[in-house]
Amino acid sequence: MxxxxxxxxxxxxxxxxxxxxxxxxxxxxxxxxxxxxxxxxxxxxxxxxxxxxxxxxxxxxxxxxxxxxxxxxxxxxxxxHEDFIPVSAPDDRGKPIFSLPGTTDAPLPYLAYTATTFMGRVVDMILNSADAPYHLRSCYEADMAMLLMKMVVERYGVAWLPVSAVAEEIAAGRLVQAGHDTWTAQxxxxxxxxxxxxxxxxxxxxxxxxxxxxxxxxxxxxxx
Incomplete structure (x- = not known):
């Protein structure tokens, strides 16, 4: 240039x-x-x-x-620094439709990063170090956070996203955090x-x- x-x-x-x-x-x-x-x-x-x-x-x-x-x-x-959090679309009461850790009978639909991505490895690290059992059912994969965010807004499931990517959606009430802070990373x-x-x-x-x-x-x- x-x-x-x-x-x-x-x-x-x-x-x-x-x-x-x-x-x-x-x-x-x-x-x-x-x-x-x-x-x-x-x-x-x-x-x-x-x-x-x-x-x-x-x-x-x-x-x-x-x-x-x-x-x-x-x-x-x-x-x-930035927090990396699980998010879900809210129900009519403002609570997450899909909330970690899920249950055996109703595993959460999980919107995942492709395995080779950095953020996918961070999610794996969070899950591998979890204190409680979790129940997820992979239903969608993408290599970009913004694609996953759009799917979460459309109520397809739960995904981990950087706070900066979802700040506007959270402020507008279209997304909420889908688990307590032990499911997050910085x-x-x-x-x-x-x-x-x-x-x-x-x-x-x-x-x-x-x-x-x-x-x-x-x-x-x-x-x-």
Missing amino acids: PGRSIQIAAGHTLSLTFLPRWLKQFHQQTGDFNARVVAANVHDAVVALAEGSCDLMIGYHHPLVPILLDRDKFAGITLG LEIRCYRAIANANPTLQDLWQSLDNTSSCEHVEDDAPV
Whole structure:
């Protein structure tokens, strides 16, 4: 792209919810620059960063489902945190139609992420560490949170979604949380760059991040 520019690979949900506000903030802090955003799943975003096809990668992270990058080659910063919660459409009283953990006689229709997705692995982590038995019946799969959210609104079942993806629907009363907090997880929002990337726009933005007290440098990624 012409002029001051940066190419970003971002997770599908973050590209719709987090990224627009975040870019506006840094336009105000660093001046105008052009941005090309490619929405991608985590695997493709990591590949794009490793191959130099993007300047910046933004995605979710969980310590039990880590994104592994060589710390000698890549730097990371935590930008914020977000809850990952089960949601259902409400009944006439505002209670979830489908509420965890379900029962043996009436397992909950489960709207799942495809097995290879980051969020699918996070849901598996939540379920595998559950203190109580759960009863789910898989009835739909998708690789994007927004597709699952639309299915939940249409009362097809229960799904786990980032709060930012469902905030408007919850505020409007079209969705409610479908279980207590033990069925939730907290995700980090992280950005990564290649240390060797000399793009001056990226360097300006990264310096601005360094000067933002709410951002934390990532120290716990391991090389792959």
